[in-house]
Amino acid sequence: MTDGDALLGKVPLVLLTGPSGAGRSTAIKALEDAGFETIDNLPLGLLPRLLSGQPPKRPMALSLDVRNRDFSPTAIIDALELVDDLPSVAPELLYLDCRAEVLRRRYNETRRNHPLDRAENPNDGIERELTLLEDVRARATVLMETSELTPHELRHAVQSRFAPQKDQAIGITVQSFSYKRGLPQGADLVLDCRFLHNPHWKKELRDMDGGDAPVGSYIATDSGYDPYVKSIQVLLEQTLPGYVREGRNHLQIAFGCTGGKHRSVFMAETIAESLANRGWRVSIRHRELNRYAVLGARPRIAEDGE
Incomplete structure (x- = not known):
């Protein structure tokens, strides 16, 4: 509609x-x-x-x-x-x-x-x-x-x-996926994480996933990680209000990596957390891990902490 x-x-x-x-x-x-x-x-x-x-x-x-x-x-x-x-x-x-x-x-x-x-x-x-x-x-x-x-x-x-939440004009789903298993159907924005450091090649990290702190810390050491996250945050800050004005009631953002276990999971969690901190209610789905969660919108926090 x-x-x-x-x-x-x-x-x-x-x-x-x-x-x-x-x-x-x-x-x-x-x-x-x-x-x-x-x-x-x-x-x-x-x-x-x-x-x-x-x-x-x-x-x-x-x-x-x-x-x-x-x-x-x-x-x-x-x-x-x-x-x-x-x-x-x-x-x-x-x-x-x-x-x-x-x-x-x-x-x-x-x-x-x-x-x-x-x-x-x-x-x-x-x-x-x-x-x-x-x-x-x-x-x-x-x-x-x-x-x-x-x-x-x-x-x-x-x-x-x-039927999105009455207190939010658009429902947002952020998911991770593996490119080897194909793009998720219905995704509006598809973002590639395969250029980031791959924890699969670290023996001590291979059996973990992107939700584990050591994996996230390793990915974050990539010099391209911070600019990538900031650019996505800016993109969403600019486009989400436009989607709302156009009457869109759902947006699906998908992050992909090779196996859908490490980089895409960490990026999906990071962006979902960022959106929740900006007042959006977000659902998270990790397709290859078969996990699902919902983050409620959190009160906006000013830069001075108040």
Whole structure:
């Protein structure tokens, strides 16, 4: 939802979809708890009737999936075009993406049948559904990768994106990642740490990670470290207010290094701490370490200590 939409009084309308097992139940519950009026597994044929009366008074989220008897990619795209033409709502298509091997593992762990293949092995159903949803995925306005997210992390990611804290106009996620495993989907700013001293080549530091003090102290001895941190702080001080003015309600900052264990973790922790000290509420995710945390906004401290 843009700043212009807010000025026009448009109500957020989220169409939520994605492959079975990607986390739709968690996401729709997170939106409900954030104040959205939610409908799970809405028959698409009822959507025009639902929206033809009085415009929604509060944010609305509709979960759409293959369990629905009239589900099809064409029907979802038609639904998106229908809501795009409504003057009273600001629609977004949220697609929860997930890798096939992760979906297979989740189905094996829960021993549930896939809705597209009631046989004992869900593999065929997973492949059919991912193929079926390719065109829908391409039309998504928000693509959220859930393969590495716990239910708690997914819940926070959804609420940060669609219902940020009332005392803060934008939700910020700072994460670390490994370039060997690919860029994190949805990242707005990607920053490379691979030029800094690499603790991997120090035997005494190799088994530690960027959250350990000796690792951070070693990285900080790099002559490029201080200028790099200061330049990022200046960049964020200049750009964050602009994102807020534009109506952005979430920003994801990603720091990458070779293994995602040392330099990127330390930089993510350093910048997240800096943002929290400047009054921002920040969530931290270390993708390769499978860790997650939230830093509350801290009172600004003047340079004289008062």
